[in-house]
Amino acid sequence: MSLLVRLAPHLPYVRRYARALTGDQVRGDAFVRQALEALAAGRVSLDHGLTPRVGLYRAFHEVWSAEGADPGAAPAAEGAPARRLMRIPPRSRQAFLLTALEGFTPGEAGQILGVDFAGVDGLISEAQREIDAELATSVLIIEDEPVIAADIEGLVRELGHDVLDIAATRTEAVEAVRRQAPGLVLADIQLADGSSGIDAVKDILGQLDVPVIFITAFPERLLTGERPEPTFLITKPFQPETVKAAIGQALFFHPGAGRKAA
Template sequence: MDALADNLMAHLPFLRRYGRALAGSTEEGDALVTRAVEEAFDAPEAYRLDQPVVPASRIPLYAAINRLFDERGGKPPASAVLHPIEQALRRLPEEYRRIFVLVSLEELSFSQVAEVMAIAPERVREAMAGAQAAVREQLVATILIVEDDAIIAFDLSETVISMGHRVAGTAATQDEALAVAAAQNPTLALMDLRLAHGDSGIATAQALRERSSLPIIFVTAFAEELRQRGLDHLGPVIKKPFTREQIERAITQAVFTPRTAEKPTTLAR
């Protein structure tokens, strides 16, 4: 039983994230997850708690959260909107909204989402394409690219543009990054750790965070530096060399993740 409980505990952060996105609030999302967890403890094999902790083993749990949410009415309250992308998703058919969240936020494959939703994989593919198109029309992020390699900066810019977002500007140094941020007010930054003239991406992130709660995705060949300095919390890391799919998925997750208003935080150097 201890092993089953440990597996369930490992699933909880993902289940809470999905419950929050589905219900529109932390309180309601946690209530859904609590009921799903109770069911899972009563039937651990049916809920795959005896299997390795991977996305596929969460499928019955995601399905249970969907069912429990439907029993409560199947739609988040209008007053619970906390993030622009959630407003865009609320305008979608409910099936589209759930599929978008399961694919983009929870990183499930089309076949896994089909199992959660009890529909055909082809339907998932069609719905995801429709959801992406609708959200792209309604929400465009403004992204700052802080990268001293001109070729990589160009590649990141092309990826951002191909997703339908705007490039606030590119910067190779801390001063350039702060100037672009002040002028363009970006909603997200892609940040290298080693910048021109010996500037530090960590120090640049600190300076940006002192002004706002700007989300940052680090794109670097020195991913271990954040971990060694205990700064993993500053943002997700994509290690160079990267693929365009990795960048696209990280941007989608960063733009989607709800953020409450917060004061700028001074980070450890």
């Protein structure tokens, strides 16, 4: 199988990554082209111990490093998420994008960047701190179990966000939004009075453009194969770090995020 055939399915994704990394599609494409030319000429080789996708991203980074590329020197990026990215230190930005945007595991990101697991974890944590500090907002928690609601509230406050309200029913959630608009919604599905967190979120999204994370023991009620489906879905019982990471990503990639509700 030729090199191009092996890599072709992954090229749209490495282009997406390069655009996010540089803040500019033309500049990103130029680095992708240089990486492909280096592979074709044998100046860079694919590591056969890696999957083709991981190998392609690693080759891209080899060329990036050899060119002395400085992501911070990129032109002004368009859109709020892109501008936020440019403010994260370069190596942390790379680790964050590889895991949050491209879906690599920390281990795979380490193979791409040439650092160990602990190094990747530290880079991601640094990016997360930058994101949390910039995107502090007010959060509505829709959860009918008091102990779980208290756990989620603690995680939210630990990240520097305010808790707008904790609603146990669809009606309470809608009334809370009428009083004050949240910047983020964390929602369970099955609520205290038999009402649905899905319906509560639909009501809220009919009034506001706000990121939503579902935290539920019933993910099958959301993953129906029909659109729209939630971008952020966490299954109970959850790990605190999973919730923290999802909050950061939901706020980071939402265009209007990062402003505390008045």
